[in-house]
Amino acid sequence: MNICAYSYEAYLQRVKSFHGHLAPGVIIGGFMVDLAMKHLPEGQFFDAVCETPVCLPDAVQILTPCTVGNGWLSIVNFGKFAVTLYEKYNGKGVRVYLDAEKLNTWPEIRDWYLKKKKKHEQNSDVLLAQIKEAGHGLLSAQHVQVEPEKVRRKKLGPVGVCPVCGEAYPSNDGDKCCNCQGETPYRNVIAVNAK
Amino acid sequence: MNICAYSYEAYLQRVKSFHGHLAPGVIIGGFMVDLAMKHLPEGQFFDAVCETPVCLPDAVQILTPCTVGNGWLSIVNFGKFAVTLYEKYNGKGVRVYLDAEKLNTWPEIRDWYLKKKKKHEQNSDVLLAQIKEAGHGLLSAQHVQVEPEKVRRKKLGPVGVCPVCGEAYPSNDGDKCCNCQGETPYRNVIAVNAK
Numbered sequence: 388m389n390i391c392a393y394s395y396e397a398y399l400q401r402v403k404s405f406h407g408h409l410a411p412g413v414i415i416g417g418f419m420v421d422l423a424m425k426h427l428p429e430g431q432f433f434d435a436v437c438e439t440p441v442c443l444p445d446a447v448q449i450l451t452p453c454t455v456g457n458g459w460l461s462i463v464n465f466g467k468f469a470v471t472l473y474e475k476y477n478g479k480g481v482r483v484y485l486d487a488e489k490l491n492t493w494p495e496i497r498d499w500y501l502k503k504k505k506k507h508e509q510n511s512d513v514l515l516a517q518i519k520e521a522g523h524g525l526l527s528a529q530h531v532q533v534e535p536e537k538v539r540r541k542k543l544g545p546v547g548v549c550p551v552c553g554e555a556y557p558s559n560d561g562d563k564c565c566n567c568q569g570e571t572p573y574r575n576v577i578a579v580n581a582k
Numbered sequence: 583m584n585i586c587a588y589s590y591e592a593y594l595q596r597v598k599s600f601h602g603h604l605a606p607g608v609i610i611g612g613f614m615v616d617l618a619m620k621h622l623p624e625g626q627f628f629d630a631v632c633e634t635p636v637c638l639p640d641a642v643q644i645l646t647p648c649t650v651g652n653g654w655l656s657i658v659n660f661g662k663f664a665v666t667l668y669e670k671y672n673g674k675g676v677r678v679y680l681d682a683e684k685l686n687t688w689p690e691i692r693d694w695y696l697k698k699k700k701k702h703e704q705n706s707d708v709l710l711a712q713i714k715e716a717g718h719g720l721l722s723a724q725h726v727q728v729e730p731e732k733v734r735r736k737k738l739g740p741v742g743v744c745p746v747c748g749e750a751y752p753s754n755d756g757d758k759c760c761n762c763q764g765e766t767p768y769r770n771v772i773a774v775n776a777k
């Protein structure tokens with residue numbers, strides 16, 4: 388049983404090192420990416436869409452060339468555990484989702500996924516064992532046509548210098564940057580002498 | 583010259599392998615994360631904020647335990663090249679930004695960053711050489727107090743099963759999932775027989 392180019396155990400090691408711990412969502416995500424890739428023509432350039440920012444983007448970033456920073460991975464915040472890989476020019480792709488109808492065979496996964504148990508009531512060993520046993524068995528796949536302009540990040544546009552803070556910002560945002568417009572998540576800003 | 587635990591050359595290798603190519607933004611981002619960490623107490627648990635989804639999140643994901651999927655990296659889309667690392671419980675942190683005032687010493691970086699040259703007019707070798715030479719010299723740092731609730735992703739809340747597509751979704755989104763409410767980026771959805 389492989390997950391893309393990795394053995395199952397080697398993939399778990401990558402999950403630990405990148406994601407920090409053996410999160411069930413990243414392990415299932417590995418099977419999802421693997422299944423999607425099996426349905427794509429080999430050697431194709433593809434982009435990815437995750438329908439949740441939780442866990443799944445890390446499976447994509449571990450297993451494919453698509454990352455958040457290079458823009459080939461888009462995240463739409465629909466709260467759904469689904470990933471789509473699609474050919475970046477024609478939009479043809481494969482969407483894989485965790486299929487609620489298939490969950491009854493794996494009660495520990497069902498209770499975790501549908502939040503039927505609180506975290507301290509879950510049995511992590513049983514959960515991980517069922518995930519390994521289930522593999523692709525939890526998943527369903529669809530052929531889809533992606534409308535890339537609905538998922539890709541917008542171009543930054545022209546750059547200006549904010550008259551308040553003196554930093555560069557996208558001039559399309561207005562006459563000052565978002566921070567200085569009051570959206571800042573920071574208080575008590577004090578300059579440090581650069582080391 | 584190191585970037586966190588990596589030599590400069592080893593960091594460039596990691597950038598190539600994770601991000602796909604030697605993007606100037608990910609290299610500068612490495613110096614930014616390095617500078618921020620030098621101002622944080624050692625051994626502290628910290629979260630990260632990037633003020634742009636472009637390039638910078640990959641520097642954070644290469645160099646720190648914070649990823650998009652584990653939720654320790656938040657992205658606010660202000661279009662600003664700035665990163666903040668902050669102590670996750672008390673919110674105290676360090677924000678590092680590319681300082682527009684310091685750019686004049688490095689004309690190729692200035693023209694790239696402020697988009698004064700089109701891509702085909704840029705000299706990539708000169709740009710990368712100036713980035714290496716400049717190192718922290720392009721950057722300024724600030725002590726900040728982060729309001730974590732303004733940057734952290736919201737809890738998913740209770741999970742329901744969408745009556746239209748049959749997939750799990752956050753019931754707080756309404757009586758059906760976002761895809762089925764019409765926000766879907768997909769057309770021509772056709773089930774595939776799972777392999």
